[in-house]
Amino acid sequence: xxxxxxxxxxxxxxxxxxxxxxxxxxxxxxxxxxxxxxxxxxxxxxxxxxxxxxxxxxxxxxxxxxxxxxxxxxxxxxxxxxxxxxxxxxxxxxxxxxxxxxxxxxxxxxxxxxxxxxxxxxxxxxxxxxxxxxxxxxxxxxxxxxxxxxxxxxxxxxxxxxxxxxxxxxxxxxxxxxxxxxxxxxxxxxxxxxxxxxxxxxxxxxxxxxxxxxxxxxxxxxxxxxxxxxxxxxxxxxxxxxxxxxxxxxxxxxxxxxxxxxxxxxxxxxxxxxxxxxxxxxxxxxxxxxxxxxxxxxxxxxxxxxxxxxxxxxxxxxxxxxxxxxxxxxxxxxxxxxxxxxxxxxxxxxxxxxxxxxxxxxxxxxxxxxxxxxxxxxxxxxxxxxx
Amino acid sequence: xxxxxxxxxxxxxxxxxxxxxxxxxxxxxxxxxxxxxxxxxxxxxxxxxxxxxxxxxxxxxxxxxxxxxxxxxxxxxxxxxxxxxxxxxxxxxxxxxxxxxxxxxxxxxxxxxxxxxxxxxxxxxxxxxxxxxxxxxxxxxxxxxxxxxxxxxxxxxxxxxxxxxxxxxxxxxxxxxxxxxxxxxxxxxxxxxxxxxxxxxxxxxxxxxxxxxxxxxxxxxxxxxxxxxxxxxxxxxxxxxxxxxxxxxxxxxxxxxxxxxx
Numbered sequence: 001x002x003x004x005x006x007x008x009x010x011x012x013x014x015x016x017x018x019x020x021x022x023x024x025x026x027x028x029x030x031x032x033x034x035x036x037x038x039x040x041x042x043x044x045x046x047x048x049x050x051x052x053x054x055x056x057x058x059x060x061x062x063x064x065x066x067x068x069x070x071x072x073x074x075x076x077x078x079x080x081x082x083x084x085x086x087x088x089x090x091x092x093x094x095x096x097x098x099x100x101x102x103x104x105x106x107x108x109x110x111x112x113x114x115x116x117x118x119x120x121x122x123x124x125x126x127x128x129x130x131x132x133x134x135x136x137x138x139x140x141x142x143x144x145x146x147x148x149x150x151x152x153x154x155x156x157x158x159x160x161x162x163x164x165x166x167x168x169x170x171x172x173x174x175x176x177x178x179x180x181x182x183x184x185x186x187x188x189x190x191x192x193x194x195x196x197x198x199x200x201x202x203x204x205x206x207x208x209x210x211x212x213x214x215x216x217x218x219x220x221x222x223x224x225x226x227x228x229x230x231x232x233x234x235x236x237x238x239x240x241x242x243x244x245x246x247x248x249x250x251x252x253x254x255x256x257x258x259x260x261x262x263x264x265x266x267x268x269x270x271x272x273x274x275x276x277x278x279x280x281x282x283x284x285x286x287x288x289x290x291x292x293x294x295x296x297x298x299x300x301x302x303x304x305x306x307x308x309x310x311x312x313x314x315x316x317x318x319x320x321x322x323x324x325x326x327x328x329x330x331x332x333x334x335x336x337x338x339x340x341x342x343x344x345x346x347x348x349x350x351x352x353x354x355x356x357x358x359x360x361x362x363x364x365x366x367x368x369x370x371x372x373x374x375x376x377x378x379x380x381x382x383x384x385x386x387x
Numbered sequence: 388x389x390x391x392x393x394x395x396x397x398x399x400x401x402x403x404x405x406x407x408x409x410x411x412x413x414x415x416x417x418x419x420x421x422x423x424x425x426x427x428x429x430x431x432x433x434x435x436x437x438x439x440x441x442x443x444x445x446x447x448x449x450x451x452x453x454x455x456x457x458x459x460x461x462x463x464x465x466x467x468x469x470x471x472x473x474x475x476x477x478x479x480x481x482x483x484x485x486x487x488x489x490x491x492x493x494x495x496x497x498x499x500x501x502x503x504x505x506x507x508x509x510x511x512x513x514x515x516x517x518x519x520x521x522x523x524x525x526x527x528x529x530x531x532x533x534x535x536x537x538x539x540x541x542x543x544x545x546x547x548x549x550x551x552x553x554x555x556x557x558x559x560x561x562x563x564x565x566x567x568x569x570x571x572x573x574x575x576x577x578x579x580x581x582x583x584x585x586x587x588x589x590x591x592x593x594x595x596x597x598x599x600x601x602x603x604x605x606x607x608x609x610x611x612x613x614x615x616x617x618x619x620x621x622x623x624x625x626x627x628x629x630x631x632x633x634x635x636x637x638x639x640x641x642x643x644x645x646x647x648x649x
Contacts, residue, residue: 016489016516018448020541020566023548161454167445174447179567181543279490279516280445292467293494294444 005029007195010319012312015194016279017174024181029196031101036203041096048092049207052125053082055089057208059215059369064343069360074224075346075372076212076240085349085374086208086236087118091187093204095122098185105129105184109173111138111166111232112304112351113145114374115189120154122187130154133172135164138303141382163297166232166307170281190233191311194282198238198311205239212369213243220367226251229371230355231271231325232304234311236373245322251365254314255355257300258327264288268298268305271318271325280309286318301330301382302350304374328354336360337376337383349374350382390533391510394482395558398436399593404648405610407435409595410641411486411620413456413627414439414473415465421633422460422473428634430480432641437481438513438618439474441467443488448515450570452621456628467491471507478508484537484558486513489521497525501532511535511558519552526555537561540586542578553590559616562586563598564609570621571601579612587613603647610648619644 007013015025035041049055057077066073078086091108098106106128110116116132123130132149136158139146149156162168170192177186191201209227216224227244229237231254244250259267267273270286278287280295288296288308300306317323328336333350336357341347348356352373359370376383389397399407410429415422429437442457442465449457460470467487474483485504492500492514504512512534517525519538529536535558540549543566553560562582565574579596586594596609597618606617623637630636 014521015518016521017518018515018541018563019518019539019552020543020563022518022520023543023545161458162444171445171447175450175568178448181566276494279488279493281447282516284493287490289490289494291494293491294461295490296444 005033005196005199009313009316012277012285012315013195013198013283015282016284017194017282018178020178021181025194025196027101031097032196032200035097035100041100045093045096049089053088053092054080055207056211057081059212059219062344065340065360068343071365072367073359074216074369076208076369077372078208078236079346079348079372079375083118083121084377085114085118086205086239087115087189088121089207090189090201090204090235091115091118091122094185094187094200095126095128098128099126101185103183103185105180106187107131107133107173107176107184108187108189109133109166109169110189111169111306112302112349113138113142113149113378114304116154116156117145117148119187120149120152123154124152131157131176133157133159133169133176135159135166135169137164138166142303142378143381145378165303167295167298174281190235191238191313192233192281192283192309198283198313201235202238202242202313205235206242208236208239208371209241209243212240216369223247223250224367224369225365226253226368228253228255228355228359228368230255230305230351230373231310231314232268232307232351233309234314236371238311238313240371241323252317252323253358254323254325255358256325256327257302257305257354258329259299260330262327265297266299267327268300268307269327270308270310271314272327277315283312285312286310286315301333302354304349304351305354326358328357332357334383346372347376348372349376350379391505392533392535392558394510395436395535398482399559399615402435406614406648407595407616408433408641408645408648409436409438409616409618410434410623411438411440411618413453413460413624414441414470415460415463416442416456416624416627417459418463419465419469419473423476424634425627425637426473426477428638429641430477432638433645434481434641436484437477438484438486439470439477441470441485441487441491443491446488448568450568450621452625453569456624467495471503471509474509475507482510484511484513485509486515489514489517492525497528498531501528501534504534505532509534511537513537513561515539519555522555529557539563542566542582546585546589549585549589553586556590556592559593559595560586560590562594562596564596565599567598569598572599574599579609583613603643606644607647617648
């Protein structure tokens with residue numbers, strides 16, 4: 001039997017939301033605890049992950065990248081999932097949960113559009129109404145994903161506030177949820193937000209790490225020296241990290257958006273710069289903010305990492321010294337995006353390119369797993385525009 | 388010296404109306420100087436207490452009008468300190484309750500923030516994204532400074548939870564009239580009555596109703612539903628945004644609301 005869902009990770013996490021939402025969070029937590037212990041729910045999710053998403057995703061020994069890196073480098077191929085990223089693991093699970101709770105209307109926020117597409121896909125599959133909040137700037141730079149969401153029958157609701165990116169889209173989704181909480185489930189796309197969301201998203205993304213751990217043991221007869229993943233809010237990272245947290249010899253590395261420079265307003269690396277913790281979108285975690293406590297805009301070339309907050313469990317893993325977080329710049333990610341495409345015939349998402357860049361740098365390691373969190377088709381216009 | 392809690396209690400007891408009139412203003416909007424004059428107009432127009440919003444970059448509980456006003460205030464250079472200075476001048480005339488998002492309170496430090504408010508003569512604090520479960524430390528800091536930490540209850544709050552919130556309340560309970568963010572909207576009168584009745588049954592302090600009250604008729608309906616106080620926000624912030632002479636416009640509006648409650 002399950003214990004209750006954790007609300008805090010060390011000092012981080014919590015439920016900093018308007019009172020209107022508190023009963024809905026309690027209802028969601030109860031529903032999740034019941035669902036994850038229900039064999040019928042688990043079976044339904046497993047079948048969908050296998051036959052609809054295409055799981056398990058391969059663990060691929062990237063020969064040419066390994067040659068460059070001077071060590072065996074495996075890619076956990078979340079880019080091969082249906083809809084092209086890890087986001088579908090969470091979207092399918094939460095859509096099933098919403099249906100179980102009798103909520104027929106789904107809302108989501110999206111940055112790069114991958115979570116929006118995944119949610120729109122799950123809603124099409126389960127015949128649920130779907131509204132996706134997306135910043136106007138992200139609509140511009142991720143146009144193919146907007147077209148996909150429209151085709152899937154979702155309503156993409158443009159958000160024009162602030163920097164018109166993921167932070168504002170998340171705020172609008174929370175406002176919608178506050179207004180329509182009786183009929184609506186909010187599918188948060190990352191391991192952020194008020195409890196129980198960071199735990200639900202981690203539990204649903206943990207399949208990445210469970211598979212990768214079994215696959216590497218089978219192939220190599222040993223655990224990796226390092227597991228590397230990009231971190232925006234941190235859902236692919238927490239999903240692949242989770243089963244390795246207890247393996248002391250495995251180094252866990254989260255790669256954030258270094259943007260143009262590690263200066264206020266020019267990056268998306270709150271865990272790396274390690275300022276004062278703050279509250280954003282319902283939880284206490286590493287957040288980019290000024291001295292007064294106003295949240296700062298992030299910057300990244302990759303819309304999925306362009307976020308001033310981070311998942312609370314990551315902040316805790318960092319403080320414990322169990323995971324390490326660092327930043328890779330826009331220019332480095334772009335260079336690696338092109339390089340990996342030529343070397344392996346895999347076009348990675350710009351988000352993933354951050355993790356790959358760090359993985360290719362010199363290091364004292366013999367065996368690495370990088371979470372190839374998504375594919376880069378969505379980024380072609382942005383990358384070719386930078387040429 | 389009168390504590391904030393006592394000042395709030397006196398304002399509710401002595402309003403001489405069907406319900407106390409508590410207009411909301413966005414501090415520093417459109418700029419600090421105009422905001423000072425708007426505050427004067429609130430007092431002149433007949434406010435019994437004033438709710439003073441401190442602008443925040445990510446106001447989750449606010450609808451588009453107050454969100455835009457907060458963004459504009461920050462762009463015009465408003466700081467927490469500057470807005471509290473507006474509060475200090477206003478507090479010489481009516482009790483002031485600050486509405487501040489949690490991150491601004493935590494960034495300053497809970498005790499220091501509470502001490503700042505008290506030093507500015509402010510009587511209470513509303514933190515719209517600080518539910519009961521997260522509020523112990525802030526309440527302790529407020530209690531230490533003689534400030535009222537005012538909790539919110541919503542139509543979605545079950546009775547058992549409302550009783551726990553009501554027991555924790557200092558000053559008054561802020562009852563939210565509808566599920567949603569701040570903003571003018573029509574609401575059926577029985578919706579007001581339901582939340583007010585449930586909130587009053589759950590607490591020993593006054594209950595003020597807010598969110599969506601934009602006309603004098605709605606204010607009267609809220610008072611008739613049993614609310615001890617009526618909070619009017621977006622309508623007034625919109626007037627500040629739209630009027631040529633913002634202080635004159637809000638003075639007239641507040642006088643209308645005051646008449647509706649007389």
